[in-house]
Amino acid sequence: MNTILRINNLTKRFGPITAVKNLSFTIEKGNVYGILGPNGSGKSTTLGVVLNVVNKTSGDFQWFDGTQSTHEALKKVGAIIERPNFYPYMTAAQNLGLVCKIKNVSPEKIDEKLELVGLLDRKDSKFRTFSLGMKQRLAIASALLNDPEILILDEPTNGLDPQGIHQIRAIIKKIAADGTTILLASHLLDEVEKVCTHVVIIRKGEKLYSGPVDQMNASFGFFELKAADQAKLYSLLEKHPSFGKLVQKEDLLTAFLNEPLEAEALNTYLFENGLILSQLVKRKESLEEQFLQLTNQISA
Ligand SMILES: Nc1ncnc2c1ncn2[C@@H]1O[C@H](COP(=O)(O)OP(=O)(O)OP(=O)(O)O)[C@@H](O)[C@H]1O
Numbered sequence: 648m649n650t651i652l653r654i655n656n657l658t659k660r661f662g663p664i665t666a667v668k669n670l671s672f673t674i675e676k677g678n679v680y681g682i683l684g685p686n687g688s689g690k691s692t693t694l695g696v697v698l699n700v701v702n703k704t705s706g707d708f709q710w711f712d713g714t715q716s717t718h719e720a721l722k723k724v725g726a727i728i729e730r731p732n733f734y735p736y737m738t739a740a741q742n743l744g745l746v747c748k749i750k751n752v753s754p755e756k757i758d759e760k761l762e763l764v765g766l767l768d769r770k771d772s773k774f775r776t777f778s779l780g781m782k783q784r785l786a787i788a789s790a791l792l793n794d795p796e797i798l799i800l801d802e803p804t805n806g807l808d809p810q811g812i813h814q815i816r817a818i819i820k821k822i823a824a825d826g827t828t829i830l831l832a833s834h835l836l837d838e839v840e841k842v843c844t845h846v847v848i849i850r851k852g853e854k855l856y857s858g859p860v861d862q863m864n865a866s867f868g869f870f871e872l873k874a875a876d877q878a879k880l881y882s883l884l885e886k887h888p889s890f891g892k893l894v895q896k897e898d899l900l901t902a903f904l905n906e907p908l909e910a911e912a913l914n915t916y917l918f919e920n921g922l923i924l925s926q927l928v929k930r931k932e933s934l935e936e937q938f939l940q941l942t943n944q945i946s947a
Pocket residue numbers: 661664665666684685686687688689690691692693834
């Protein structure tokens with residue numbers, strides 16, 4: 648069984664606010680998933696529901712093959728959804744020792760996990776002496792003590808400096824490379840692009856896209872075109888099977904492709920139909936432009 652989590656038509660309302668609306672997606676073993684969306688889009692609420700700390704309004708979710716109770720299944724899930732909180736006067740190793748007792752895990756795991764997050768040489772330092780990045784890395788080590796099937800992180804790099812961000816992202820990739828499935832919530836496209844293999848994009852609690860990160864960027868691009876006879880240009884492109892949406896803004900026509908087409912072929916087609924272009928540029932949207940278009944923050 649390769650399915651780790653299946654969410655079906657999940658809805659969560661807080662009074663008049665619908666934080667999560669009819670959300671469905673599936674998490675398969677071995678991938679790194681990002682739930683990507685602007686602030687307030689329902690990411691934390693979704694994680695809270697599947698981790699049993701927020702009650703759903705409707706819909707359902709199923710961990711693993713669905714044969715265990717959520718409570719049992721969550722023993723195989725490592726999650727950090729709040730700011731890391733340990734005893735400040737205890738050392739990193741002592742804090743993890745306590746977690747081992749609570750989770751009923753052998754303390755032998757402590758050094759292995761501290762090594763993984765680059766804190767083995769600081770195992771005897773008190774938690775209160777740690778930087779925010781180190782605290783976050785200790786939280787990751789703690790969540791991994793029982794070798795969970797999946798690690799869940801909510802905005803794992805929030806508040807960190809560039810070096811701290813880099814360290815956390817490198818650790819996430821290392822954990823994923825060791826075979827642990829990862830689900831992280833982030834409002835940073837760049838983070839999802841760098842770390843995740845799959846993405847679920849949400850806005851106002853609704854899913855806009857889900858699938859592999861590289862397929863999100865698999866659009867065929869678009870042409871920016873100008874010609875003296877704009878009306879003729881528009882009508883020739885309308886008739887051409889390779890084009891989808893056409894957007895005319897002042898004298899610039901942006902023509903989006905729905906299949907591959909080279910600039911040379913387009914130029915030949917227009918010329919043979921009696922149209923001379925004064926501008927022809929072929930471009931491809933960056934992932935960021937696609938994300939902003941999807942979340943409607945710029946007009947297409
Ligand atoms: N306990 C709550 N009571 C009332 N409304 C809530 C509660 N928790 C979340 N919300 C609302 O639900 C919506 C989604 O919030 P949520 O925290 O899930 O979004 P998010 O995508 O994680 O955003 P952020 O990155 O800012 O945390 C927001 O409108 C928020 O105000």
